[in-house]
Amino acid sequence: MEHMMSKLSESILDKFSMDFLRSQVLKNAYGNDDTVIAALDPRILIVWYLFFGVVPWFVNDLSFLLGCFLLVMVTTLLAHVAGLVLFLFALGVFSQTGYLFLATLLFGGDASAIPPLLVLTLKVATISLASVTVFSGLDPDRLSNGLMWYGCPERLSFSICYAYRMLPMLMEEFQNVLLSYRLRGNPPAHDTLWGKVRYLIYQVKIIMESFYPLMLNTAKRSRTTVEALELRGYRYAAVNKTVKKIKLSALKVSYNDLLFLALSALWVALCIFCSTLF
Amino acid sequence: MSTVQKTAATQSQKLMIFVLTMSLYGLATLFTELIPKFQVGLVEFSVEYFLFIPLTLSMLFDPLSAALGAATGELVFSEIMLGQFGGLGELEKFLTVTIGVYIAGRLVRDPKNRAMVGVAAITGTAAQLLMGTIVDIAKVQFAVEDFEAVAGLPESVFATEGFAFLNDLLFSGIFFCLLPTLYLVPKLYGKIEPLLGMAPRVAASTTSGLSPKAILTCVIGFVCAIVAELAATAGMSLIDWEAEWAESGTALAAGMVVATALAVIILLVMKKNGERNAVC
Structure with a gap:
């Protein structure tokens, strides 16, 4: 048993070496250029992110939040995000709300604390998955070009x-x-x-x-x-404006980008429709 | 051209300081993001704080460039690169880190004076942590519906946040900010400045000392962070009201579904036509 434990901890430590971290970060940055998400126009993706990064924070409707969460989960899967990032995401969501739930129980709360916390968890998860999709799915050069187009410093x-x-x-x-x-x-x-x-x-x-x-x-x-x-x-x-123009001339919006936006909008509309029905 | 210039940094030297702080603090925050935290009860032991890097650099160089570099480094390396960008929350983090580091950097007149360095380091850390705590409490209060109604939740939020503040200040603040800064500042003083082509900071230099103007700038920055919070609440009630209005009409939602479905179909057809034209 002890032998097994030591072996287990050894293999975990092996995995968590500096080289592993480096390869994961590099894979995250440059390893997924061929995905559906990476081929999209960065400007369109930033607009998409602005919706899913902001709106869930203000909505308290459970079915709408659940729908948004499912959508960003699908896009995250499409973006082939590195495993380490997903692990960090899970850890982050737990440390934000799971931890709060335990503390609530400690202070004499009961099951009534679950629904508001579920809403909060869904909000946090949706927003961070949307950011994972956009910021990990895109090539850094494309991402920075997209940000520059919007006039970021x-x-x-x-x-x-x-x-x-x-x-x-x-x-x-x-x-x-x-x-x-x-x-x-x-x-x-x-x-x-x-x-x-x-x-x-x-x-x-x-x-x-x-x-x-x-x-x-x-x-x-x-x-x-x-x-x-x-x-x-x-x-x-x-x-210099001319330099900026030359630099950004490579960006082009294609039908695929518009289709992506339209499909997301359709899904959101369906979610709103469902939430009005029930 | 002489390699060592006067203490007031030129534009390119400011850019050098920015790049230096950004890369170092970015690297450090990336590690803290990756190293798992472990908790014993409510006490959190984490190597959360590599703030000693920007603190050290802001005491030796131009404080504003170092502070902005640190905040940008954290934003880019640990949030954007790992896909953990959180929108509004990042703005507050950016501002609080900038203000904290800037205050610490302005407080130090003479980097050789250890007492001054220590006081500045702990003040900067405490300022950053306190602002973070206030914003955190506010955020949870606004996000959770019926905050007061849930039994035990308000107390637990205040208790955990207050405890986290004290814990961070006493544990991370002393071990990871105060001691390393006290170790690094005298050691780097006079050695790192020539590498960037500058003269070391002296008591008479223009960048040191906390002027009323600097304090005012910091206060305005923090007010900006709070205003961002308040704007979020105001926006929340506005959008909630709109949502209620939308909920009254199922027909409206159905209309939206039909409209977006039509858009998808039209786009599909257009794409197909475009492809056919391209082939012909």
């Missing part, structure tokens, strides 16, 4: 593109720094409970300390990045 779309490109490198560098600290360090023995606590503190301390070289390295890198951007006239191009 250039800083934001630059940040999105930059973040997706730099993140794997940053993660690798962080891992290297961390490993070098571990190689040179002398961890305390962790057989007893007190030793385990000290071991945990030691690990956290190493993570904190490894930010020191990381900060210096990233400072050098960000100077290089900004100087390279300046050489290409980034700050002038960012506010």
